[in-house]
């Protein structure tokens with residue numbers, strides 16, 4: 001059985017408070033985009049091992065045991081004693097990009113196991129498991145436009161469609177650690193809630209919607225800011241860093257002719273949103 005975990009972008013991100021547990025409260029809107037990994041599982045007949053992870057595509061740092069798809073499998077295996085499986089992961093979503101690729105893989109693995117092994121878990125239950133694997137992981141269970149608050153795990157639906165807009169995603173060869181990006185932030189409450197700003201027309205977002213991580217990440221990596229400026233020069237109606245970086249996305253009007261994009265060696269993905 002195969003599935004295609006997709007990336008997300010953050011439309012606005014305000015870091016409002018540091019909590020006693022070291023985590024931060026934030027406000028953001030998660031929006032799914034069709035940049036996808038491929039994830040397949042088959043039953044493993046060699047019962048000496050619980051799982052075998054076969055990885056291809058972009059490299060993922062760390063040991064297989066720390067891969068979030070494995071953590072997702074082991075989490076459900078503890079509860080439901082699942083058969084051993086082969087896991088095939090084709091990685092296309094860059095890591096350390098603020099695109100939630102690892103979190104998407106984990107959430108899609110939970111959904112895949114639920115379906116393959118007829119576990120009958122509801123979306124709400126799957127969200128509970130996903131939240132144990134990463135702060136933004138649960139978003140990918142329903143995978144619909146979502147306003148997130150708390151540590152990024154308290155959700156409400158957002159009535160928003162960017163259908164028809166052209167998306168350009170650029171990821172320079174820079175890995176931003178989410179943990180490190182948080183450590184440079186001075187949290188503050190925004191003047192206007194993102195919940196209100198997101199309801200305004202896309203062409204008003206530029207002057208109103210902020211990603212607070214830009215303030216801490218841009219001075220450290222000016223290349224990332226340059227990409228954002230270039231996207232605006234090319235006619236983006238809105239451009240911003242996604243999550244804690246290092247990817248930057250631009251939204252272009254449906255009829256806009258985007259000319260001569262050249263981001264050198266950076267990973268670049270372009271699509272019309274559906």
Ligand SMILES: C[C@@](CO)(OP(=O)(O)O)[C@H](O)COP(=O)(O)OP(=O)(O)OC[C@H]1O[C@@H](n2ccc(N)nc2=O)[C@H](O)[C@@H]1O
Pocket residue numbers: 010022023024025026028097098099100103133134135136137150151152178179182242243244245
């Ligand atoms: C902040 C966001 C916004 O989208 O960044 P991106 O990962 O997308 O860049 C996400 O919510 C991130 O979610 P996720 O990447 O799952 O975070 P986790 O693995 O749970 O946390 C990584 C580290 O970031 C810090 N962290 C994370 C979330 C949060 N609300 N406050 C924090 O301070 C903690 O130091 C934690 O150890």
Ligand SMILES: Nc1ncnc2c1ncn2[C@@H]1O[C@H](COP(=O)(O)OP(=O)(O)O)[C@@H](O)[C@H]1O
Pocket residue numbers: 060061062066067068069094095096097098099100101102103105106178243245246
């Ligand atoms: N399946 C996976 N895909 C990507 N990264 C993974 C995966 N499993 C574990 N990781 C680890 O998670 C970290 C963050 O990856 P990812 O969630 O893709 O980035 P981001 O938090 O920037 O959206 C990486 O450093 C990587 O080592």
